[in-house]
Amino acid sequence: MFELKENDDICRQAQNSGTFYLFHNFSPFLQKIRGKYLVPQINATEIKKILEKFRQNEQRIEDSVLIGCSGDCLAYFALDLGSMERSVLESGLEGSFTELQQAFFQLDEKDTHLLSSAQALLRWHDNHQYCSKTGQPTKKNLAGSKRVCHSSGIIYYPQMSPVVITLLSDGNRCLLVRQASFPRGMYSALAGFCDVGETLEETVRREVAEEVGLEVDSLWYSASQHWPFPNSTLMIACHAMVQPQETEISVNKLELEAARWFSLDEVVEALRRDPRSSKQEDGTFSVCLPPKQAIAHQLIQEWIKNQLCQ
Numbered sequence: 001m002f003e004l005k006e007n008d009d010i011c012r013q014a015q016n017s018g019t020f021y022l023f024h025n026f027s028p029f030l031q032k033i034r035g036k037y038l039v040p041q042i043n044a045t046e047i048k049k050i051l052e053k054f055r056q057n058e059q060r061i062e063d064s065v066l067i068g069c070s071g072d073c074l075a076y077f078a079l080d081l082g083s084m085e086r087s088v089l090e091s092g093l094e095g096s097f098t099e100l101q102q103a104f105f106q107l108d109e110k111d112t113h114l115l116s117s118a119q120a121l122l123r124w125h126d127n128h129q130y131c132s133k134t135g136q137p138t139k140k141n142l143a144g145s146k147r148v149c150h151s152s153g154i155i156y157y158p159q160m161s162p163v164v165i166t167l168l169s170d171g172n173r174c175l176l177v178r179q180a181s182f183p184r185g186m187y188s189a190l191a192g193f194c195d196v197g198e199t200l201e202e203t204v205r206r207e208v209a210e211e212v213g214l215e216v217d218s219l220w221y222s223a224s225q226h227w228p229f230p231n232s233t234l235m236i237a238c239h240a241m242v243q244p245q246e247t248e249i250s251v252n253k254l255e256l257e258a259a260r261w262f263s264l265d266e267v268v269e270a271l272r273r274d275p276r277s278s279k280q281e282d283g284t285f286s287v288c289l290p291p292k293q294a295i296a297h298q299l300i301q302e303w304i305k306n307q308l309c310q
């Protein structure tokens with residue numbers, strides 16, 4: 001990856017043997033076969049044919065960005081054809097440009113990873129076309145790992161925002177929260193963006209205090225994940241404990257719709273429930289939890305495992 005990022009000539013060669021994922025205004029190109037989304041992988045020759053068919057300059061292939069590399073050094077690229085007519089492209093390519101969020105939870109792990117990195121990188125380039133100091137256009141290197149303002153020499157690198165997500169426990173129960181924007185009935189772990197200069201531990205303690213008024217006693221790291229919605233974040237997942245005698249919650253209603261402690265049985269039952277069928281006969285919604293693709297799900301699974309091992 002390093003050579004591909006740093007050397008435009010090597011990257012150009014990799015484009016000729018690489019695999020391309022197409023986007024249109026940040027929506028990936030997908031095919032739906034027997035109800036399942038497939039992510040077509042297109043090679044450089046096919047991309048050039050598509051560009052020729054739609055009377056685009058072959059050079060447009062150089063607008064693509066490098067999103068990864070397979071074990072046997074096959075490079076993956078993403079190309080956004082947003083300036084072309086969407087419906088014409090779709091009928092020519094026999095598939096459709098689908099909102100990532102719509103397909104995300106039905107795709108294979110490798111595809112979700114590549115498509116979310118691709119969308120985040122394409123969005124970053126779209127938002128950084130001008131130097132914020134000089135106002136002059138910036139130019140991307142071939143791989144898309146940076147943009148340079150040739151008038152000031154400033155180099156811009158793609159960024160993601162760090163977010164800490166914490167599953168809080170009092171030893172017997174875990175704390176789950178709801179934002180008004182979540183799907184009806186859904187509860188998740190408590191999340192918050194890192195402030196500049198903060199350590200992850202400080203963010204966990206501050207967010208827990210701000211959102212539910214509790215004091216974290218101890219915490220430990222679990223895992224991390226890139227999360228593309230609504231913007232590119234690096235989710236850093238932690239477990240944390242409060243003292244069992246200090247569990248009274250004070251919900252910050254500006255940030256959360258609800259927060260409460262859940263027993264092991266309640267969590268196990270909620271995890272079994274399909275979020276799509278959580279609506280009850282009286283119109284209310286039963287508690288459901290994030291799907292397996294979200295790191296919150298992994299934190300909850302780990303907590304259950306720990307409780308069962310006690």
Ligand SMILES: NC(=O)C1=CN([C@@H]2O[C@H](COP(=O)(O)OP(=O)(O)OC[C@H]3O[C@@H](n4cnc5c(N)ncnc54)[C@H](O)[C@@H]3O)[C@@H](O)[C@H]2O)C=CC1
Nearest residue numbers: 161163188191192193227229230233235290294295296297
């Ligand atoms: N993958 C997963 O399992 C989960 C992911 N998340 C993600 O975590 C993220 C953060 O969670 P929240 O509770 O909303 O954070 P939060 O508790 O920090 O509140 C969001 C507020 O923080 C401010 N903010 C500070 N820095 C920001 C930045 N770089 N970008 C946007 N807003 C910023 C804004 O005022 C925003 O309204 C969300 O984007 C959400 O999608 C949340 C729960 C589960």
Ligand SMILES: [Mg+2]
Nearest residue numbers: 190191192255
């Ligand atoms: Mg939050």
